[in-house]
Amino acid sequence: MTLAETAQADQHNGGVMTFAADQPLKLDSGGRIDGLQVAYMTYGRLNADRSNAILVCHALSLDQYVASSHPLTGRRAWWRTLVGPGLPLDPDKHFIICSNVVGGCMGSTGPSSINPATGAPWGLAFPVITIADMVRAQAMLVDALGVKTLFAVVGGSMGGMQVLQWAADYPDRIFAAVCIAAAARHSAQNIAFHEVGRQAIMADPDWRGGDYAAQGVRPEKGLAVARMAAHITYLSEPALHRKFGRELQSDGLSWGFDADFQVESYLRHQGASFVDRFDANSYLYITRAMDYFDLAASRNGVLADVFRPARDVRFCVFSFTSDWLYPTVESRAIVRALNAAAARVSFVEIDSDKGHDAFLLEEPVLREALGGFMSSAAHSRGLDADASL
Amino acid sequence: MTGPIIREDFREILRLVKPGSRVLDVGCGEGALLELLVQRNQVDGRGLEISPEGVSACLARGLAVVQGDADRDLDYFPAKAFDYVILSQTLQAMQNPRHVLGELLRIADKAVVSLPNFGHWRVRLDLLLHGRMPITGVLPEPWWATPNIHLCTVRDFSEICDDLGLSIDASAALAAGKPARPMNAANNVENWRAEAALFLLSRKS
Numbered sequence: 056m057t058l059a060e061t062a063q064a065d066q067h068n069g070g071v072m073t074f075a076a077d078q079p080l081k082l083d084s085g086g087r088i089d090g091l092q093v094a095y096m097t098y099g100r101l102n103a104d105r106s107n108a109i110l111v112c113h114a115l116s117l118d119q120y121v122a123s124s125h126p127l128t129g130r131r132a133w134w135r136t137l138v139g140p141g142l143p144l145d146p147d148k149h150f151i152i153c154s155n156v157v158g159g160c161m162g163s164t165g166p167s168s169i170n171p172a173t174g175a176p177w178g179l180a181f182p183v184i185t186i187a188d189m190v191r192a193q194a195m196l197v198d199a200l201g202v203k204t205l206f207a208v209v210g211g212s213m214g215g216m217q218v219l220q221w222a223a224d225y226p227d228r229i230f231a232a233v234c235i236a237a238a239a240r241h242s243a244q245n246i247a248f249h250e251v252g253r254q255a256i257m258a259d260p261d262w263r264g265g266d267y268a269a270q271g272v273r274p275e276k277g278l279a280v281a282r283m284a285a286h287i288t289y290l291s292e293p294a295l296h297r298k299f300g301r302e303l304q305s306d307g308l309s310w311g312f313d314a315d316f317q318v319e320s321y322l323r324h325q326g327a328s329f330v331d332r333f334d335a336n337s338y339l340y341i342t343r344a345m346d347y348f349d350l351a352a353s354r355n356g357v358l359a360d361v362f363r364p365a366r367d368v369r370f371c372v373f374s375f376t377s378d379w380l381y382p383t384v385e386s387r388a389i390v391r392a393l394n395a396a397a398a399r400v401s402f403v404e405i406d407s408d409k410g411h412d413a414f415l416l417e418e419p420v421l422r423e424a425l426g427g428f429m430s431s432a433a434h435s436r437g438l439d440a441d442a443s444l
Numbered sequence: 445m446t447g448p449i450i451r452e453d454f455r456e457i458l459r460l461v462k463p464g465s466r467v468l469d470v471g472c473g474e475g476a477l478l479e480l481l482v483q484r485n486q487v488d489g490r491g492l493e494i495s496p497e498g499v500s501a502c503l504a505r506g507l508a509v510v511q512g513d514a515d516r517d518l519d520y521f522p523a524k525a526f527d528y529v530i531l532s533q534t535l536q537a538m539q540n541p542r543h544v545l546g547e548l549l550r551i552a553d554k555a556v557v558s559l560p561n562f563g564h565w566r567v568r569l570d571l572l573l574h575g576r577m578p579i580t581g582v583l584p585e586p587w588w589a590t591p592n593i594h595l596c597t598v599r600d601f602s603e604i605c606d607d608l609g610l611s612i613d614a615s616a617a618l619a620a621g622k623p624a625r626p627m628n629a630a631n632n633v634e635n636w637r638a639e640a641a642l643f644l645l646s647r648k649s
Contacts, residue, residue: 401509
């Protein structure tokens with residue numbers, strides 16, 4: 056480890072917050088989770104008046120390691136384009152919190168956790184969870200960390216859905232909200248793609264009705280196929296063409312069904328490496344939570360009514376031109392509802408051919424626009440006078 | 445007054461907009477006017493801008509701006525959301541300026557609209573003498589490159605306001621590098637004299 060890395064590592068903290076039995080997580084389904092565990096990381100330091108905390112919400116297949124490497128796979132920090140010293144979310148200025156969602160498989164309570172009633176992994180006995188349940192668990196963590204009001208809540212994709220849910224459920228606890236490449240409800244097309252992934256998992260004989268852990272097997276093939284199908288939706292036709300075209304792996308065609316094309320080999324690799332770090336049942340539960348997401352459903356479909364109590368929150372919404380999973384029209388619906396609610400909203404559609412994945416990649420316009428938004432929000436919050444943490 | 449050089453039409457808008465009010469700048473570009481309004485008039489300012497570069501520049505200035513198209517997106521703002529809405533040198537580039545004008549005074553109590561005057565004597569003379577679409581200081585592009593697809597004169601504008609039940613509460617003639625000059629929009633001589641014009645509008649009660 057270099058000196059710089061050591062210095063940065065000093066600012067990292069993390070662990071698992073375990074909530075007592077008298078603090079159950081109440082679920083939208085009517086059920087509850089007793090003894091909830093939330094695995095989290097923090098970066099930077101909370102200032103004296105506890106006003107510089109930022110919650111980062113992660114996407115479907117990601118985790119709490121937003122600004123440090125993954126302990127199991129060694130993968131680099133997943134949002135290193137936006138979170139880090141000198142970047143819009145800066146651990147030198149902000150106290151950055153990122154937690155694994157409930158239902159996940161990186162230390163927070165999920166279907167692979169042990170069910171106290173049986174002493175075995177929950178499997179499909181785990182209750183179905185929602186985006187609002189994930190956010191409720193995050194609010195419990197934020198409370199436990201001693202933060203009353205978040206300076207900002209920031210997320211892309213499913214993380215963006217959580218940001219909107221925060222605005223709906225806790226408008227008084229957030230100062231700014233950044234929603235990137237997301238939607239206020241999951242579209243039929245997105246539900247359809249998720250269903251393909253779930254069916255791939257369930258079709259794997261090693262899934263065993265969700266009871267694979269107790270039986271000592273893993274539905275790796277099914278989960279890999281689910282990931283392969285999903286991965287295509289994160290890219291775009293131009294991005295795939297630029298990366299692979301019709302390039303072959305070796306000199307000629309195999310006249311068989313090996314991975315002749317580079318794009319095949321790439322997808323197989325994506326699938327195979329995913330199973331090392333992700334749990335198949337978590338994939339079922341989290342995709343289900345996304346499918347159930349429809350923020351305006353409780354307000355007769357009127358999204359503006361959801362946002363009316365959040366009109367003092369500073370919103371910033373981003374979309375990408377080539378994102379066909381969460382296309383600009385979805386972000387625009389959010390922006391129009393925020394305008395109708397007289398909320399303070401900014402919106403940029405970024406020109407990129409990288410598809411949905413653009414939110415995780417180097418996009419200078421995103422970085423600069425988000426940087427501008429964050430520093431002006433920090434100014435309004437009185438954070439820039441507070442440089443000496 | 446010290447500080448950066450302020451465009452004369454901006455100076456006139458700063459004079460017209462009451463401090464502390466809620467303002468929407470439609471077609472706010474890189475936010476130069478909006479920033480002045482926020483800094484000098486302490487307005488609660490918002491912007492609407494079609495280009496992503498413009499919106500990014502506005503965000504870097506700390507302004508709240510939405511990327512969007514005035515022709516379509518004004519419809520989504522609630523009624524009376526603002527005290528003022530500003531449309532600076534943009535109306536003539538709209539697909540449907542009549543609809544936009546109506547929308548401006550649905551979402552705000554007052555509108556500040558500025559536009560090039562196609563009735564200016566130099567425009568008329570240019571067309572008369574050369575028989576070609578006029579190219580002047582405020583209309584610098586050839587016909588095939590201009591974004592100005594719906595040009596009008598001061599007289600045309602006064603008439604459409606009348607049609608839409610809008611009253612012109614104040615108007616000024618604008619010329620590059622010269623202070624704004626108060627004018628009477630109903631006076632036909634002004635339709636010859638004004639190179640560009642700025643209007644403060646409200647709905648007739």
